[in-house]
Amino acid sequence: MPVLSKPIPPLYTVYILRSTVQHASLYIGSTPNPPRRLKQHNGEAKGGAARTSRRTLRPWEMVGLVSGFPGMVAALKFEWALNNPHVSLHIPTASRITISTQRKRNGQPKRPPRSVKSIISNVHLLLRVPSFARWPLKLHFFAPEVHRTWTGYCDTASEPLRKTIPVYTDFAPIQSAADESMSTEAPSPPSPYGIHALSLDYAPMKNYVEKTQSLYSFEREGACVICSETLAHGEGLYATCSNALCEGTGHISCWSRHLLGSNPGEDIIPISGCCPQCGGEVIWGDMMQEMSLRLRGQKEIDKLLKKPRKRKAPTTPASP
Template sequence: MPVLPKPIPPLYTVYILRSTVRHASLYIGSTPNPPRRLKQHNGEVKGGAARTSRQTLRPWEMVGLVSGFPGMVAALKFEWALNNPHISLHIPTESRITISTQKKRNGNPRRPPHSVKSIISNVHLLLRVPSFARWPLKLHFFDSEVYQVWTKYCDTASESLRKTIPVYTDFAPGPSPADESVSTEDSSPWGIHALPLDYAPMKDYVEKTQSLYTFEREGACVICGENLAHEEGLYATCSNELCEGTGHISCWSRHLLGSNPGEDILPISGGCPKCGGEVIWGDMMKEMSLRLRGQKEIDKLLKKPRKRKAMATAVSP
């Protein structure tokens, strides 16, 4: 049975898990749904990993994660490299931070134990290596102590990250993320519970492009000026609210690469030639993949809520 192409998922992450009982116990995994995955690790629902099943280490908490992966395979590659930085081929030998000093019985290098500092330093490294440096990734920290380790490492690292990698913080509203006295029902969602798990943040963008392409209003390419024949090519549209600037994917790519001298592999961001606003290559690709491969997801996203029957009938005396 053939595998049908799917749109870029709304969220796929590689996360850092820490035991609230023993902070030295850490775990790295990947998931498109962090809240559900955390429940699995804590035994609230089925499906947790064997390494996090010890009751003496529960509950676990997600203290940070990397988001923006274009799919499961991409996230798994990053997860494996972060779990095995001593042997990962994604890390050049001369750049390797984690070195194995012991061997397994089969002679292969034994993975050194994780620490918050080692994980943070290798996250920083992986975001710089050629395999991942140009992906539209984002960093999220949900614990202030872990974030302090990150900022301290950034201050001392020999190389810096590219400026277009955003770093977000969202700490617990109480004394500690592990404090059970803080009720998520009585306060606004925070941390992993505030992450968008669907395409809702793209709704306005999708509504705009659906109108544009449905009524064949593509017009001329904003970069090369050639007329865009309806459904005869791969086109992308500016993500800025009031701009309908549309162009060939290849033209957008050359334009955005030209906005960043020295970058000639994968576009990251740049200015729209029509409105002048910033456009993110990853955002445009997510919208295009949704438009071409995710009609069901679009229908769900743009579905109008049903009016309650009570609004259509008069209240009985």
């Protein structure tokens, strides 16, 4: 059966689930759709894991997640390593934080009990190991106390996290009973927050995609912004600057060499750097996602750029 090439997904995450009834009960999973997955864990939709099906632990909440995985397989690798940091080969033995002291009946190391602090410390560790250190990952926290655990661990960690990993917080809004009683207006629908504010589609890339569609459709690639060689239309892998007013385009290999050269010591996968044409910052992961969408996701592009239909004005009946 042939392998179907797909674009880098708009969102794929590894999440931390916590019981609102017993905070010590935790679960780690992966999904491209956190709101839908949370409904499954809480029994509001079909699916979900057997370990989260106990009514005495429901409802569950997502207190944090890692996003930016280039696909399901990548997320599953990170999920497994985070679930099994005591045996994962992604973590060098000398660097392990979680150590197994017991054995299962089959002789394999038994997973030690975990806590929010142990999970957070292993997230920090996995973001530093060679297997994941250069991926375009992002951290999100949706519970203040979990974020405090993260910042506290960062202050004491033996090694710092690289600065190019963004950390976002989006907590539930706090509204006192006094504020509610003083309001005389009808309550407006609450703004989405937490996992419900995450974009599940390519909408944040719309302007970027519109720009590149115009550039490549009309064969306006021009010359490579790094090596100055003319870019023959349809005869190579090209990437374009993600900054709004810049159409700087170049060979993938040239972009890679340029971005690695602007960050001494980085010699595997680029992370970020400056565009040689506009001087603005470019993120390698963003450019790769746009390129994969352009080359493999025509259906997704058509859906993203589809113009909404104009509603017909109601016709007035003719007078007799």
